[in-house]
């Protein structure tokens with residue numbers, strides 16, 4: 001695996017799920033001390049210099065990480081399984097959003113709606129192509145269209161991350177349509 005991908009995967013694992021695995025502590029908003037993260041990368045025999053880390057953060061395909069302006073702290077933008085307060089602002093969603101999944105989850109999803117599973121929110125994509133990529137992580141993608149306008153009208157809150165992932169608590173099956 002390319003070094004950049006190994007660094008990105010280590011950062012995702014530590015900053016979203018297991019900071020303790022690298023001896024890190026996150027503050028309530030999910031920030032870790034940058035020098036400690038660099039030291040943890042070195043301990044994994046990965047490059048522990050700030051230039052490489054900045055290049056990984058900037059080139060990351062989904063802009064998964066962000067740094068404070070003074071470059072002293074780093075956090076994952078979303079996808080945590082541990083408790084963090086990301087202070088996301090509620091936003092009005094586009095009329096339709098998309099979710100990529102696979103056939104084996106389809107009947108459960110239509111029975112109980114989309115659930116957040118191990119994450120803090122259900123993750124939704126702004127377009128079908130992105131949803132296809134998300135679904136394809138698990139097999140042949142099945143794409144669901146979400147009637148986000150009707151959900152918002154019914155009082156469901158939506159949040160959007162800086163990298164354009166739409167988040168909500170749950171999507172009842174009544175708002176789902178298979179494409």
Ligand code: HQG
Pocket residue numbers: 062064079100101102105108109112113114115116117118119122123133134135138165
């Ligand atoms: C499924 C990646 C049964 C759901 C991606 C999904 C995305 C149900 C899986 C981001 C269900 C959860 C999120 C129900 C949902 N019964 N299965 N009621 N409700 N599911 O990984 O949306 O690389 O937590 O369809 O690219 O796949 O991490 O969510 O298949 O943007 O940055 O349960 O994660 O981004 O899986 O992916 P996940 P997801 P990163």
